[in-house]
Amino acid sequence: MNLKLRLTVLSFLQFFVWGAWLITIGVYWFGTKHWGGQEFGKVFATLGIASLIMPALVGIIADRWVNAEKLYGILHILYGIILVFLPSISTPENFFWIMLIAMMFYMPTISLSNSIAYYILKNNNYDVVKVFPPIRVWGTIGFIVAMWITNLTGNKDSGSQFYIAAAVAFILGIYAFTLPKCPPQNLIPANATLSEKLGLNAFSLLKDYKMALFFLFSMFLGAALQLTNMYGDTYLSDFGKIPAYADSFVVKRSTLIMSISQISETLFILAIPFFLKRYGIKNVMLLSMFAWVLRFGFFAYGGPEGFGLGLIILSCIVYGMAFDFFNISGSLFVETTTDYKIRSSAQGLFMMMTNGFGAIGGSLLSGWLIQQYFTLENGDKMWQEIWLVFAGYALVITILFAIMFKHKHDPEVIAELTH
Missing domain, CATH: 1.20.1250.20 (MFS general substrate transporter like domains)
Known part of the structure; x- marks a missing residue:
């Protein structure tokens, strides 16, 4: 082999x-x-x-x-x-x-x-x-x-x-x-400090306002990255509680529907170089954030058949843009704006903020919110309200990022990294 x-x-x-x-x-x-x-x-x-x-x-x-x-x-x-x-x-x-x-x-x-x-x-x-x-x-x-x-x-x-x-x-x-x-x-090096061994020296980047802002938004968006993985299949399966939909394809094969999200990932990865060269890192990150608004919003008004099913499929399709565009464009931002000596550590910090602190915060807070405010006495979930809250959260993050984060597009740098 x-x-x-x-x-x-x-x-x-x-x-x-x-x-x-x-x-x-x-x-x-x-x-x-x-x-x-x-x-x-x-x-x-x-x-x-x-x-x-x-x-x-x-x-x-x-x-x-x-x-x-x-x-x-x-x-x-x-x-x-x-x-x-x-x-x-x-x-x-x-x-x-x-x-x-x-x-x-x-x-x-x-x-x-x-x-x-x-x-x-x-x-x-x-x-x-x-x-x-x-x-x-x-x-x-x-x-x-x-x-x-x-x-x-x-x-x-x-x-x-x-x-x-x-x-x-x-x-x-x-x-x-x-x-x-x-x-x-x-x-x-054998004489490296514990901080250097663990890549903690990259935390010095937080002294820079622009980098601190980037990592802060990375954490906030990281809180949204796993929400549909957490609740998406359960949401589709819960349509089975409605007798008319109990035997529908969406209920019986909910995981297959959700897999469209991962299929979309493989396709949007191929589109990233084009979008980066044409629109720049900041705009691609903004596209990702707005795609999360659509991801949650389409779920809010989705259903097992007709127009509702179309919205669910659209939600799964935009997931590829939402997930890939931020992770890869964010990684390229770190690659192009940090000193080579701490670049690996800086990438680790990016992952720590998104998949670490962000994921922990998003998991704990979403679980608490759903249990306290969006779960009925019989245990049923208020799915439309849940998805709308998530969509509203993503929209606020998108607007604040667009206003607060300043980054100039450099086509030559992007061309070199995405050739």
Whole structure:
């Protein structure tokens, strides 16, 4: 098997073991377990908590002591072991702690899988810029396939979704040990301070008003990034409580409908260079933010058939723009405005603000709001009001960003980065 194909398999499985449950866990939580929204917010916050702590620590271990491919394999096997316990958990409190441990093992493997791919490609004289993106797209395809398998096997409301993810995680863990060796590079000086080892020196960027503003808005928008992953499938499944829609395609195959979002991601990634060159980084970020307004707004007025179904599909299509445009344009902003000596740390700070602090805040606050103000006495959710609140939040962020954030478009810099 050639190297590019082996790394494609790695990327596919990396996101398969996440996609098997990430979108459908809400259906299991609310529909099967009948647990509360506030506790659900805490469970989704585990992704953010793990993103704050583990990637940096695992990165240090891989840089100094353990082959990256072996560490990667061990983490996936441990992740699979923890997932096996989740279906037997009987309280939301215990579920939170077990999921937190699972995320501590899984979240650092996302960046570690990139590091492994980069090292193997560079070590075999491949052009990483050209070769890696097509490999990474298969990660999104793996996520989609996992969603489809979970839905089509009748497990979107079952604990078996965790068994599916666990089984593939074991396979991936073993597979990782067959990859070419990725030994520690020891790029971090032995006399480096703890702050430098953890990439905390990038926090000095917060002294600059423009950078501080960028990271602040990154955190605010990061709070919205997982909301439809948290509640989207549950929202569509809840149409089944209306007798006329109980057997509709949207209810029975809600996960397949939601997968249009990930399919859209793969397409919008290809459009990013065009939009960046034509409109610049700030405008692309603004497009992303307004796309989040549309994402939530279309859901608010969606339905299982006719015009409502069209709005749901449109919501899934604009998700690709909403998610990709901000993450990639934001990353390019960091790349073009920070000193090369702290560029990797600055990228880590960007991820920390979005997938760490932002995700934690969004998960906890949305769970609390829904439980306190948008859940009826019988447990039903006021979905239209929920989505409109989320849309209003995204609109406020968009307007404030447009007014407060100043950035001049430099076509030459963008052309160099997106050639």
